[in-house]
Amino acid sequence: MNDTNDPMAEIRASFFIECEELLEALQDGLQQMDDGSDDPETINIVFRAVHSIKGGAGAFGLEDLVRFAHRYETVLDEVRSGKLTADAEAMKVFFQAADHLSDLVRMCRDGQDIDPNGGDNLIAALNAFLGDTEEEEVTAEDFQPLGVMTLDLPDLDAPATPPEYEILFKPGQELFTTGNEPQTLLRNLAALGTAQVRCDRGDLPDLSSLAPETPYFSWNITLQAEVMEDEIREVFEFVDGLCELTITRLDDDTESPSALPDLPAVAEEPEPEPTPAAASVELAPEPAPPKPVAKPESSSDAAPPAKAAGPKSVVRVDLERIERLVNLVGELVINQAMLAQSLDQAGLSPHSDAMNGLEEFQRLTRDIQDSVMMIRAQPVKSLFQRMSRIVREASAAVKKDVRLITEGEATEVDKTVIERLADPLTHMIRNAVDHGLESTADRKEAGKETTGHVRLSAAHRSGRVIIEVSDDGGGINRDKVLGIAKSKGLVPQDASLTDGEIDNLLFLPGFSTASQVSDLSGRGVGMDVVKTSIQQLGGRIAITSERGKGTTFSISLPLTLAVLDGMVVNVAGETLVLPLNVVEETLSLGPEDVQMLRPGHNVVRVRGGFVPLYDLGIMLGYRGARDTLAGAIVLLISLEDGTRAALVIDGIQDQRQVVIKGLDDSFYRAPGIAAATILGDGQIALILDPADIIAAAGPMRHAELARPERKAVNE
Amino acid sequence: MALRDQIRIMVVDDMSTSRGLITQALDAFGVRNVASTADGPSALKALESTPVHLVISDYNMPGMDGLQLLHRLRSGAKTKGVGFILITGKADKAIIDQGRKFGMNNFLKKPFEPKDLQACIEAVVGRL
Numbered sequence: 111m112n113d114t115n116d117p118m119a120e121i122r123a124s125f126f127i128e129c130e131e132l133l134e135a136l137q138d139g140l141q142q143m144d145d146g147s148d149d150p151e152t153i154n155i156v157f158r159a160v161h162s163i164k165g166g167a168g169a170f171g172l173e174d175l176v177r178f179a180h181r182y183e184t185v186l187d188e189v190r191s192g193k194l195t196a197d198a199e200a201m202k203v204f205f206q207a208a209d210h211l212s213d214l215v216r217m218c219r220d221g222q223d224i225d226p227n228g229g230d231n232l233i234a235a236l237n238a239f240l241g242d243t244e245e246e247e248v249t250a251e252d253f254q255p256l257g258v259m260t261l262d263l264p265d266l267d268a269p270a271t272p273p274e275y276e277i278l279f280k281p282g283q284e285l286f287t288t289g290n291e292p293q294t295l296l297r298n299l300a301a302l303g304t305a306q307v308r309c310d311r312g313d314l315p316d317l318s319s320l321a322p323e324t325p326y327f328s329w330n331i332t333l334q335a336e337v338m339e340d341e342i343r344e345v346f347e348f349v350d351g352l353c354e355l356t357i358t359r360l361d362d363d364t365e366s367p368s369a370l371p372d373l374p375a376v377a378e379e380p381e382p383e384p385t386p387a388a389a390s391v392e393l394a395p396e397p398a399p400p401k402p403v404a405k406p407e408s409s410s411d412a413a414p415p416a417k418a419a420g421p422k423s424v425v426r427v428d429l430e431r432i433e434r435l436v437n438l439v440g441e442l443v444i445n446q447a448m449l450a451q452s453l454d455q456a457g458l459s460p461h462s463d464a465m466n467g468l469e470e471f472q473r474l475t476r477d478i479q480d481s482v483m484m485i486r487a488q489p490v491k492s493l494f495q496r497m498s499r500i501v502r503e504a505s506a507a508v509k510k511d512v513r514l515i516t517e518g519e520a521t522e523v524d525k526t527v528i529e530r531l532a533d534p535l536t537h538m539i540r541n542a543v544d545h546g547l548e549s550t551a552d553r554k555e556a557g558k559e560t561t562g563h564v565r566l567s568a569a570h571r572s573g574r575v576i577i578e579v580s581d582d583g584g585g586i587n588r589d590k591v592l593g594i595a596k597s598k599g600l601v602p603q604d605a606s607l608t609d610g611e612i613d614n615l616l617f618l619p620g621f622s623t624a625s626q627v628s629d630l631s632g633r634g635v636g637m638d639v640v641k642t643s644i645q646q647l648g649g650r651i652a653i654t655s656e657r658g659k660g661t662t663f664s665i666s667l668p669l670t671l672a673v674l675d676g677m678v679v680n681v682a683g684e685t686l687v688l689p690l691n692v693v694e695e696t697l698s699l700g701p702e703d704v705q706m707l708r709p710g711h712n713v714v715r716v717r718g719g720f721v722p723l724y725d726l727g728i729m730l731g732y733r734g735a736r737d738t739l740a741g742a743i744v745l746l747i748s749l750e751d752g753t754r755a756a757l758v759i760d761g762i763q764d765q766r767q768v769v770i771k772g773l774d775d776s777f778y779r780a781p782g783i784a785a786a787t788i789l790g791d792g793q794i795a796l797i798l799d800p801a802d803i804i805a806a807a808g809p810m811r812h813a814e815l816a817r818p819e820r821k822a823v824n825e
Numbered sequence: 826m827a828l829r830d831q832i833r834i835m836v837v838d839d840m841s842t843s844r845g846l847i848t849q850a851l852d853a854f855g856v857r858n859v860a861s862t863a864d865g866p867s868a869l870k871a872l873e874s875t876p877v878h879l880v881i882s883d884y885n886m887p888g889m890d891g892l893q894l895l896h897r898l899r900s901g902a903k904t905k906g907v908g909f910i911l912i913t914g915k916a917d918k919a920i921i922d923q924g925r926k927f928g929m930n931n932f933l934k935k936p937f938e939p940k941d942l943q944a945c946i947e948a949v950v951g952r953l
Contacts, residue, residue, distance in 0.1 A: 125842040
């Protein structure tokens with residue numbers, strides 16, 4: 111067999127893909143059951159998922175998988191038949207079994223060795239739900255196969271005659287008063303196939319007694335069409351109840367002439383094995399003349415009967431092809447920008463055909479781009495499902511009772527982002543269970559519900575994706591955190607930090623608050639690694655915590671890693687790009703607008719409030735301070751966490767879409783610089799991350815100015 | 826002409842892996858006229874226009890299960906004589922008895938080897 115095109119290998123590969131879908135359906139179903147759904151279809155879905163995995167696994171001889179799936183399925187079947195109630199205890203085992211099943215599937219897929227006794231504990235737990243009722247199975251020997259008596263099919267090449275229907279249609283009075291038109295209905299009907307329409311005018315009275323709004327006609331239609339009765343009824347859907355409608359299938363009992371002779375029954379043999387007697391049966395190749403077809407065009411010529419079924423059809427595409435498309439669209443965007451620039455420089459009138467065409471081109475480019483990005487977008491659901499398993503395992507390891515609440519599972523995020531979020535999110539979830547939540551005893555003492563909650567949510571907000579992990583634990587013990595930071599020399603002994611700054615110490619490299627490093631959250635890997643992973647995705651992470659109430663980590667990510675709506679600005683002769691979605695407004699500073707808080711630290715007055723002012727030229731090291739800030743242009747930046755800041759720039763060039771080109775790892779990561787792009791004139795410009803710039807301005811300073819508006823109002 | 830050149834078979838299974846496996850096995854027997862659908866209603870619709878000699882259907886499917894499909898086939902004028910083989914993960918007595926009542930021609934328990942499938946089909950239609 112050809113190795114590169116082994117059909118079995120292909121089917122095997124598609125089996126594992128299908129398994130992933132089934133495992134997702136299984137998780138989903140279990141979650142619904144756990145949430146108290148008593149819809150019988152839910153347990154059916156759960157059962158069927160396990161059953162289908164078992165079926166496929168059997169075909170590929172994956173014994174360990176079959177053995178476990180069989181046990182699991184048997185117990186689920188008990189639930190399905192109502193013999194077993196899926197109480198909390200049972201659900202716990204079901205979830206664990208689903209996790210184990212998913213491990214087995216992946217181990218089989220990757221060809222890893224499976225410990226044959228690995229699932230023994232779970233199998234024992236599953237068995238405990240089963241009574242001693244053994245399933246009564248029928249063996250092949252108990253069943254007498256029935257030979258097919260007739261194989262009377264029309265010749266393969268002969269087009270099948272479409273079914274024939276007689277339709278009687280008599281409009282009622284209301285059909286007309288509701289504005290329906292029989293002619294339209296008849297036309298729609300005729301569009302289904304070949305229709306012969308006869309109008310019955312028998313009821314038409316003399317002209318003298320004719321009531322103009324009363325329907326007198328009825329129609330008799332003979333329709334020959336490749337449709338089911340339901341499809342005919344659909345034509346009359348909107349006049350349902352407003353007319354008399356009778357549909358009769360005319361050819362229901364007309365047998366097609368036989369092209370194949372009857373096969374002799376072979377069922378007399380008790381053994382289902384083929385015998386020479388059966389083997390000698392040959393089909394007579396005598397073809398019968400095909401039945402004449404009324405209208406050949408209406409017949410379905412050689413249309414394959416197989417059709418993708420299901421609510422929506424799905425195509426699986428190699429990710430590489432999508433990547434290529436994304437890259438090409440990126441080039442298209444750059445190309446379009448360059449074209450726009452050269453047309454502009456050519457001095458064409460904005461009303462010229464070329465400029466109008468360009469506008470259309472821009473719109474199309476954007477549409478294509480959005481559509482391509484949508485291909486890459488996936489709901490975060492699969493990611494969240496993985497996290498529910500992390501919670502189950504982590505809570506079992508530290509013996510805490512934890513419930514995961516997920517929100518916004520349908521939120522769509524770029525596929526790459528989802529993949530690269532798995533590790534940081536896993537770490538954060540483990541952290542929340544391990545460090546965030548108190549022990550059961552401590553919770554009881556604090557008068558809290560013993561079950562701890564971890565909430566995982568996703569949402570789209572101001573053009574970004576916000577993912578939050580929060581717990582209802584004890585909150586950050588700031589004295590302890592500060593103490594550790596001081597003892598490790600991470601902050602000076604005499605440092606006095608705000609709450610927010612202490613919280614942010616958690617992101618410092620090598621920080622670990624657990625007095626004993628548990629084997630759960632791991633060693634060495636801390637929140638600093640999480641922060642770096644998030645930053646590499648163009649995201650930011652923030653922390654808020656309230657003593658006794660809990661802690662929330664908030665991750666903000668760009669919707670796409672490929673393009674950005676940007677504002678192109680000049681600073682000290684350099685061209686820079688800022689994400690447009692953070693720019694709230696642009697201002698030109700007047701002499702009265704700026705107030706100095708202390709030397710080098712200014713705030714700007716914006717409609718009665720004060721916003722910290724940063725000079726991009728100084729911060730990026732392009733130039734020294736301006737002689738005067740009066741007349742300078744500032745961008746008012748508003749971040750997702752509500753922070754506002756004003757950035758001093760030298761000029762605004764343009765608003766446009768830019769293609770994000772990642773900076774190679776070989777570049778030193780400069781704070782505030784997120785990526786680069788190529789502009790329409792071929793020039794390279796750096797893309798800034800405003801939040802990172804503001805953070806880089808130093809925690810002390812940022813904290814000092816965090817809410818100057820309030821301070822100003824109070825004074 | 827051998828039967829395998831003429832026979833037309835429809836495979837009904839909600840799992841594409843199973844459809845692929847059966848189609849693949851049939852192909853190895855030399856049976857080329859094989860259509861497949863993912864559910865009973867699509868199978869019924871397809872059979873309206875393109876009849877087959879034999880339907881090989883999974884039992885456990887969402888919506889319409891294999892036995893419900895069998896029942897619908899047996900009550901259709903055009904499809905009542907079609908051969909029907911039920912593929913089932915569990916040869917439950919209740920399922921098989923019901924199948925027998927509806928006129929199921931044969932059944933096959935999963936997992937099966939291609940030769941089991943062949944024997945099962947040949948017990949219904951004769952040597953392929």
